[in-house]
Amino acid sequence: MLPIAVSVALLAACGGAPDNTLEGRADSGALTIGIRFDQPGLAQRRIDGKFVGFDVDVAKYIAGQLGVDEKKITWVEARSADREKMIVSGAVDFVVATYSITDKRKQQVAFAGPYFETGQGVLVRYTEQEITGPDSLNGKNLCSVTGSTSAQKVESDFAKGVKLVEYGQYSDCVTALLAGNVDAVTTDEVILAGFAAANPELLKVVGPKFSTERYGVGLPKDDLKGRADVNAAINKMISSGEWAKSFSRNIGESGVEVPKPPQVTEQ
Ligand code: GLU
Numbered sequence: 540m541l542p543i544a545v546s547v548a549l550l551a552a553c554g555g556a557p558d559n560t561l562e563g564r565a566d567s568g569a570l571t572i573g574i575r576f577d578q579p580g581l582a583q584r585r586i587d588g589k590f591v592g593f594d595v596d597v598a599k600y601i602a603g604q605l606g607v608d609e610k611k612i613t614w615v616e617a618r619s620a621d622r623e624k625m626i627v628s629g630a631v632d633f634v635v636a637t638y639s640i641t642d643k644r645k646q647q648v649a650f651a652g653p654y655f656e657t658g659q660g661v662l663v664r665y666t667e668q669e670i671t672g673p674d675s676l677n678g679k680n681l682c683s684v685t686g687s688t689s690a691q692k693v694e695s696d697f698a699k700g701v702k703l704v705e706y707g708q709y710s711d712c713v714t715a716l717l718a719g720n721v722d723a724v725t726t727d728e729v730i731l732a733g734f735a736a737a738n739p740e741l742l743k744v745v746g747p748k749f750s751t752e753r754y755g756v757g758l759p760k761d762d763l764k765g766r767a768d769v770n771a772a773i774n775k776m777i778s779s780g781e782w783a784k785s786f787s788r789n790i791g792e793s794g795v796e797v798p799k800p801p802q803v804t805e806q
Contacts, residue, residue: 561765565605572598573617573634577710580733580790596785598635604772620686623647634757639688650755651769653801658748660728672746676701679722682712689726736793
Protein backbone atom coordinates (compact mmCIF):
# COMPACT_ATOMS: atom_id res chain seq x y z
CA MET A 540 0.00 0.00 0.00
CA LEU A 541 1.14 3.53 -0.75
CA PRO A 542 1.65 5.93 2.15
CA ILE A 543 -1.33 8.30 2.54
CA ALA A 544 0.58 11.44 1.49
CA VAL A 545 1.64 9.80 -1.79
CA SER A 546 -1.89 8.52 -2.46
CA VAL A 547 -3.36 12.00 -1.92
CA ALA A 548 -0.73 13.54 -4.19
CA LEU A 549 -1.46 10.97 -6.88
CA LEU A 550 -5.19 11.50 -6.58
CA ALA A 551 -4.75 15.25 -6.94
CA ALA A 552 -2.51 14.78 -9.96
CA CYS A 553 -4.92 12.42 -11.68
CA GLY A 554 -8.29 13.87 -10.75
CA GLY A 555 -7.48 17.58 -10.43
CA ALA A 556 -9.99 20.23 -9.48
CA PRO A 557 -13.60 19.77 -10.60
CA ASP A 558 -14.54 21.14 -14.01
CA ASN A 559 -17.07 23.57 -12.60
CA THR A 560 -14.42 25.47 -10.63
CA LEU A 561 -12.11 28.14 -12.01
CA GLU A 562 -9.11 26.02 -11.05
CA GLY A 563 -10.53 23.03 -12.90
CA ARG A 564 -11.34 25.10 -15.98
CA ALA A 565 -7.86 26.65 -15.98
CA ASP A 566 -6.30 23.19 -15.61
CA SER A 567 -7.89 22.29 -18.94
CA GLY A 568 -5.57 24.96 -20.44
CA ALA A 569 -8.17 27.40 -21.77
CA LEU A 570 -10.54 30.03 -20.40
CA THR A 571 -13.58 31.94 -21.65
CA ILE A 572 -13.69 35.51 -20.39
CA GLY A 573 -16.45 38.11 -20.61
CA ILE A 574 -15.15 41.52 -21.68
CA ARG A 575 -16.30 44.69 -23.47
CA PHE A 576 -15.63 45.12 -27.17
CA ASP A 577 -16.22 48.86 -27.52
CA GLN A 578 -14.71 50.82 -24.64
CA PRO A 579 -11.53 52.69 -25.66
CA GLY A 580 -8.76 52.41 -23.08
CA LEU A 581 -10.57 49.68 -21.13
CA ALA A 582 -11.45 46.93 -23.56
CA GLN A 583 -11.71 47.23 -27.30
CA ARG A 584 -11.63 44.76 -30.14
CA ARG A 585 -9.29 46.13 -32.76
CA ILE A 586 -9.77 45.70 -36.48
CA ASP A 587 -7.16 42.89 -36.47
CA GLY A 588 -9.24 41.00 -33.90
CA LYS A 589 -6.86 41.70 -31.00
CA PHE A 590 -8.23 42.94 -27.70
CA VAL A 591 -6.58 45.90 -25.99
CA GLY A 592 -7.14 47.93 -22.83
CA PHE A 593 -6.78 47.95 -19.07
CA ASP A 594 -9.61 45.44 -18.44
CA VAL A 595 -8.07 43.18 -21.10
CA ASP A 596 -4.70 43.36 -19.33
CA VAL A 597 -6.32 42.55 -15.96
CA ALA A 598 -8.08 39.55 -17.51
CA LYS A 599 -4.89 38.31 -19.23
CA TYR A 600 -2.87 38.73 -16.03
CA ILE A 601 -5.38 36.67 -14.05
CA ALA A 602 -5.41 33.99 -16.76
CA GLY A 603 -1.59 33.94 -16.70
CA GLN A 604 -1.53 33.48 -12.94
CA LEU A 605 -3.93 30.56 -13.37
CA GLY A 606 -1.48 29.04 -15.86
CA VAL A 607 -3.44 29.88 -19.02
CA ASP A 608 -1.67 31.49 -21.95
CA GLU A 609 -3.41 34.51 -23.48
CA LYS A 610 -3.64 32.70 -26.82
CA LYS A 611 -5.93 30.21 -25.10
CA ILE A 612 -8.44 32.84 -24.03
CA THR A 613 -11.78 33.01 -25.81
CA TRP A 614 -13.18 36.54 -25.44
CA VAL A 615 -16.95 36.90 -25.26
CA GLU A 616 -18.75 40.24 -25.28
CA ALA A 617 -20.30 40.96 -21.88
CA ARG A 618 -22.65 43.94 -22.12
CA SER A 619 -23.97 45.59 -18.97
CA ALA A 620 -27.34 43.84 -18.90
CA ASP A 621 -25.92 40.38 -19.64
CA ARG A 622 -23.12 39.96 -17.10
CA GLU A 623 -24.95 38.17 -14.27
CA LYS A 624 -26.69 35.85 -16.74
CA MET A 625 -23.41 34.94 -18.44
CA ILE A 626 -21.74 34.07 -15.14
CA VAL A 627 -24.66 32.13 -13.67
CA SER A 628 -25.20 30.10 -16.87
CA GLY A 629 -21.50 29.23 -17.12
CA ALA A 630 -21.22 30.90 -20.55
CA VAL A 631 -18.01 32.53 -19.26
CA ASP A 632 -15.51 31.58 -16.58
CA PHE A 633 -15.29 35.14 -15.31
CA VAL A 634 -16.13 38.70 -16.30
CA VAL A 635 -13.79 41.71 -16.39
CA ALA A 636 -16.02 44.43 -17.83
CA THR A 637 -16.17 47.73 -15.90
CA TYR A 638 -18.34 45.70 -13.53
CA SER A 639 -19.24 47.53 -10.31
CA ILE A 640 -19.45 45.51 -7.13
CA THR A 641 -22.99 45.94 -5.73
CA ASP A 642 -25.03 44.14 -3.08
CA LYS A 643 -27.82 43.54 -5.58
CA ARG A 644 -25.48 41.80 -8.02
CA LYS A 645 -23.97 39.82 -5.16
CA GLN A 646 -27.30 38.04 -4.77
CA GLN A 647 -26.49 36.29 -8.05
CA VAL A 648 -22.71 36.38 -8.49
CA ALA A 649 -19.52 36.86 -6.49
CA PHE A 650 -16.78 39.42 -7.02
CA ALA A 651 -13.04 39.34 -6.59
CA GLY A 652 -11.27 42.68 -6.19
CA PRO A 653 -11.86 45.54 -6.46
CA TYR A 654 -9.12 46.16 -9.01
CA PHE A 655 -10.13 49.75 -9.80
CA GLU A 656 -12.19 52.60 -8.42
CA THR A 657 -13.94 55.36 -10.36
CA GLY A 658 -17.23 57.28 -10.23
CA GLN A 659 -20.10 58.32 -12.47
CA GLY A 660 -19.56 61.33 -14.73
CA VAL A 661 -21.09 63.23 -17.66
CA LEU A 662 -19.89 63.40 -21.28
CA VAL A 663 -21.08 66.12 -23.67
CA ARG A 664 -20.27 67.51 -27.11
CA TYR A 665 -17.20 69.72 -27.08
CA THR A 666 -19.27 72.80 -28.00
CA GLU A 667 -21.79 72.27 -25.18
CA GLN A 668 -22.15 75.34 -22.92
CA GLU A 669 -25.25 74.63 -20.82
CA ILE A 670 -24.42 71.24 -19.33
CA THR A 671 -21.58 71.62 -16.87
CA GLY A 672 -22.17 68.54 -14.72
CA PRO A 673 -24.89 66.43 -13.09
CA ASP A 674 -26.72 69.52 -11.73
CA SER A 675 -27.46 71.03 -15.12
CA LEU A 676 -29.17 68.08 -16.79
CA ASN A 677 -32.76 69.20 -16.21
CA GLY A 678 -34.86 68.93 -19.33
CA LYS A 679 -32.06 67.16 -21.23
CA ASN A 680 -31.92 63.83 -23.03
CA LEU A 681 -29.37 61.74 -21.20
CA CYS A 682 -28.09 58.45 -22.59
CA SER A 683 -26.94 55.46 -20.60
CA VAL A 684 -26.88 51.69 -20.85
CA THR A 685 -29.51 49.18 -19.78
CA GLY A 686 -28.48 47.12 -16.76
CA SER A 687 -25.81 49.57 -15.61
CA THR A 688 -25.54 51.23 -12.22
CA SER A 689 -25.30 54.51 -14.17
CA ALA A 690 -28.82 54.15 -15.62
CA GLN A 691 -30.15 53.07 -12.21
CA LYS A 692 -28.70 56.18 -10.60
CA VAL A 693 -30.30 58.45 -13.20
CA GLU A 694 -33.64 56.81 -12.49
CA SER A 695 -33.28 57.18 -8.73
CA ASP A 696 -31.68 60.64 -8.56
CA PHE A 697 -32.72 62.53 -11.70
CA ALA A 698 -35.97 60.82 -12.75
CA LYS A 699 -38.16 63.92 -12.70
CA GLY A 700 -36.13 66.37 -14.72
CA VAL A 701 -34.15 64.17 -17.10
CA LYS A 702 -35.25 62.05 -20.02
CA LEU A 703 -33.26 58.82 -19.87
CA VAL A 704 -32.49 57.17 -23.20
CA GLU A 705 -31.13 53.62 -22.81
CA TYR A 706 -29.01 51.73 -25.28
CA GLY A 707 -27.27 48.37 -25.07
CA GLN A 708 -23.71 49.72 -25.07
CA TYR A 709 -21.89 53.01 -24.48
CA SER A 710 -20.51 53.32 -28.00
CA ASP A 711 -24.15 53.61 -29.21
CA CYS A 712 -24.77 56.40 -26.69
CA VAL A 713 -21.65 58.19 -27.97
CA THR A 714 -22.85 57.85 -31.58
CA ALA A 715 -26.21 59.31 -30.54
CA LEU A 716 -24.42 62.18 -28.77
CA LEU A 717 -22.26 62.97 -31.79
CA ALA A 718 -25.33 62.84 -34.04
CA GLY A 719 -27.19 65.28 -31.79
CA ASN A 720 -29.87 62.75 -30.82
CA VAL A 721 -29.06 63.04 -27.09
CA ASP A 722 -27.54 65.89 -25.09
CA ALA A 723 -25.23 63.94 -22.78
CA VAL A 724 -23.99 60.46 -21.89
CA THR A 725 -23.50 59.26 -18.34
CA THR A 726 -21.51 56.38 -16.93
CA ASP A 727 -18.21 55.87 -15.10
CA GLU A 728 -15.75 58.69 -15.68
CA VAL A 729 -12.96 56.34 -16.75
CA ILE A 730 -15.18 55.01 -19.57
CA LEU A 731 -16.20 58.52 -20.65
CA ALA A 732 -12.58 59.70 -20.56
CA GLY A 733 -11.68 56.92 -23.00
CA PHE A 734 -14.34 58.07 -25.48
CA ALA A 735 -13.30 61.72 -25.05
CA ALA A 736 -9.65 60.82 -25.67
CA ALA A 737 -10.67 59.01 -28.87
CA ASN A 738 -12.59 62.12 -30.06
CA PRO A 739 -10.83 65.09 -28.42
CA GLU A 740 -12.19 67.74 -30.80
CA LEU A 741 -15.75 66.52 -30.43
CA LEU A 742 -16.31 65.40 -26.84
CA LYS A 743 -15.49 66.46 -23.28
CA VAL A 744 -16.14 65.19 -19.76
CA VAL A 745 -17.74 67.81 -17.47
CA GLY A 746 -18.37 68.20 -13.75
CA PRO A 747 -17.45 66.14 -10.72
CA LYS A 748 -17.85 62.40 -10.20
CA PHE A 749 -21.11 61.71 -8.39
CA SER A 750 -20.91 58.06 -7.31
CA THR A 751 -18.33 55.52 -6.25
CA GLU A 752 -17.87 52.53 -8.55
CA ARG A 753 -15.57 49.73 -7.49
CA TYR A 754 -14.74 47.38 -10.34
CA GLY A 755 -14.72 43.69 -9.50
CA VAL A 756 -14.06 40.48 -11.40
CA GLY A 757 -17.41 38.70 -11.62
CA LEU A 758 -17.38 34.99 -10.73
CA PRO A 759 -19.82 32.21 -9.82
CA LYS A 760 -21.02 32.57 -6.26
CA ASP A 761 -19.86 29.32 -4.71
CA ASP A 762 -16.28 29.01 -6.05
CA LEU A 763 -14.37 30.33 -3.03
CA LYS A 764 -11.02 29.01 -4.24
CA GLY A 765 -11.55 30.68 -7.61
CA ARG A 766 -12.27 34.00 -5.91
CA ALA A 767 -9.19 33.67 -3.68
CA ASP A 768 -7.01 32.85 -6.72
CA VAL A 769 -8.31 35.88 -8.62
CA ASN A 770 -7.75 38.12 -5.58
CA ALA A 771 -4.18 36.83 -5.34
CA ALA A 772 -3.63 37.57 -9.04
CA ILE A 773 -4.97 41.13 -8.66
CA ASN A 774 -2.73 41.72 -5.63
CA LYS A 775 0.25 40.46 -7.59
CA MET A 776 -0.58 42.62 -10.61
CA ILE A 777 -0.62 45.62 -8.26
CA SER A 778 2.53 44.76 -6.25
CA SER A 779 4.58 43.87 -9.34
CA GLY A 780 3.94 47.28 -10.91
CA GLU A 781 2.08 45.76 -13.90
CA TRP A 782 -1.18 47.36 -12.78
CA ALA A 783 0.24 50.92 -12.86
CA LYS A 784 2.08 50.22 -16.15
CA SER A 785 -1.07 48.95 -17.81
CA PHE A 786 -3.11 51.85 -16.49
CA SER A 787 -0.77 54.52 -17.83
CA ARG A 788 -0.32 52.71 -21.15
CA ASN A 789 -4.06 52.35 -21.75
CA ILE A 790 -5.72 55.19 -19.90
CA GLY A 791 -2.93 57.66 -19.19
CA GLU A 792 -3.38 59.56 -22.42
CA SER A 793 -7.06 60.24 -21.68
CA GLY A 794 -5.87 62.61 -18.95
CA VAL A 795 -6.86 60.39 -16.01
CA GLU A 796 -3.90 60.29 -13.64
CA VAL A 797 -2.68 56.90 -12.46
CA PRO A 798 -4.60 56.53 -9.19
CA LYS A 799 -3.61 54.66 -6.07
CA PRO A 800 -4.59 51.01 -6.55
CA PRO A 801 -7.53 49.93 -4.39
CA GLN A 802 -7.32 47.49 -1.48
CA VAL A 803 -8.57 44.05 -2.49
CA THR A 804 -11.38 43.43 0.02
CA GLU A 805 -13.88 40.97 -1.49
CA GLN A 806 -13.72 37.61 0.25
N1 GLU B 1 -19.66 50.28 -13.64
C1 GLU B 1 -21.04 50.44 -13.95
C2 GLU B 1 -21.76 49.10 -13.93
O1 GLU B 1 -21.18 48.08 -13.68
C3 GLU B 1 -21.25 51.14 -15.28
C4 GLU B 1 -20.39 50.65 -16.41
C5 GLU B 1 -20.97 49.47 -17.15
O2 GLU B 1 -22.18 49.48 -17.47
O3 GLU B 1 -20.21 48.56 -17.45
O4 GLU B 1 -22.95 49.06 -14.12
